[in-house]
Amino acid sequence: MYGPLITGCTTVLYEGKPVGTPDSGAFWRVIAEHGVKALFTAPTAFRAIRRDDPEGLRVRDADLSGLRYLFLAGERLDPDTYGWAARLLGVPVIDHWWQTETGWPVAANLMGLEPREPRPGSATVPVPGYDVRVVDSLGRPVPAGEDGEIVIRLPLPPGTLPTLWRDDTRFVESYLSAHPGFYLTGDGGHVDPDGYLYVMGRIDDVINVAGHRLSTGAMEQVLAGHPAVAECAVIGVHDPVKGQVPRALVVLKAGAQVEADALRQDLVRLVREQIGPIAAPSAVDVVSALPKTRSGKILRKTMRAMADGRDEPVHHRGSGGAGDAAAAVDASISTVVNRAHVAPLTPRST
Helix, strand or coil: CHHHHHCCCCCCCCCCCCCCCCCCCHHHHHHHHHCCCEEEECHHHHHHHHHHCCCCHHHHHCCCCCCCEEEECCCCCCHHHHHHHHHHHCCCEEECECCCCCCCCCEECCCCCCCCCCCCCCCCEECCCCCEEEECCCCCECCCCCCEEEEEECCCCCCCCCCCCCCHHHHHHHHHCCCCCEEEEEEEEEECCCCCEEEEEEHHHEEEECCEEEEHHHHHHHHHCCCCEEEEEEEEEEECCCEEEEEEEEEECCCCCCCHHHHHHHHHHHHHHHCCHHHCCCEEEECCCCCECCCCCECHHHHHHHHCCCCCCCCCCCCCCHHHHHHHHHHHHHHHHHHCCCCCCCCCCC
């Protein structure tokens, strides 16, 4: 936020949804009316636009000739959404990864330094100042292409968090204790042989199915590749035999003509073929929307808890309507979970 202002750039802040205000052309009108050169938003926004306007027809109503770059961050950018945005806008789509704690990107394709060839699903390579490693639960480096825990070798570069406010002990316990000498990001993923970093999701989103550790991000990537799916979420729910089993919630694109049972069979088949039978969802439920935070992050942890029958309230900070906001989000999750009939599962044969 401050970088563009320091360099004298005008910043346009858009508040509200990218769809239904009044339509899915809201972003395009802002770009055209204000001469926007670089758009920064979350992948969720583009998935919402694609859901309502799969062919991107509303782009034709606006002059986007001044747009030079699209920056997407805040959550994982799946390859399918990346490809759709790149084809639609015809400009570089910059997937970059950072955290509130780091204050600036950890991995990115730096347009002003040495632009690299983008690879769908990757935030490109670590930026100067960050020594990023991928390790297993014991802190041992994992081979290229193998998922593990993403950590950053200390010391952290300038601009990152030095501690937590009045709580040095919690800072050390939360970020520095798991792997001595490294900052624990809490995210999981892998590095390819060329050093490109692939962030697949939070470590908490890795589920254990009959002793197999599986990335829900990898499953979501497969599901999102189906032509009828606008966005999706995979959660691990308790199973008395396997420990956990994956369950998928999908939102369809506007106008998608597909029979529900046929879609479920297609999606399960795709996961079995591309990842393996052990990763096949125990159920696939079509829902109208996924519960999210205001910044667009899907509330997977809360959905997992509710699916397992546990009370997991949503905590909101701040004042002025915070209670109402929390109640609204809780209601949103309840609606999705109940509509999908997500409940503790009984064992099934494979």
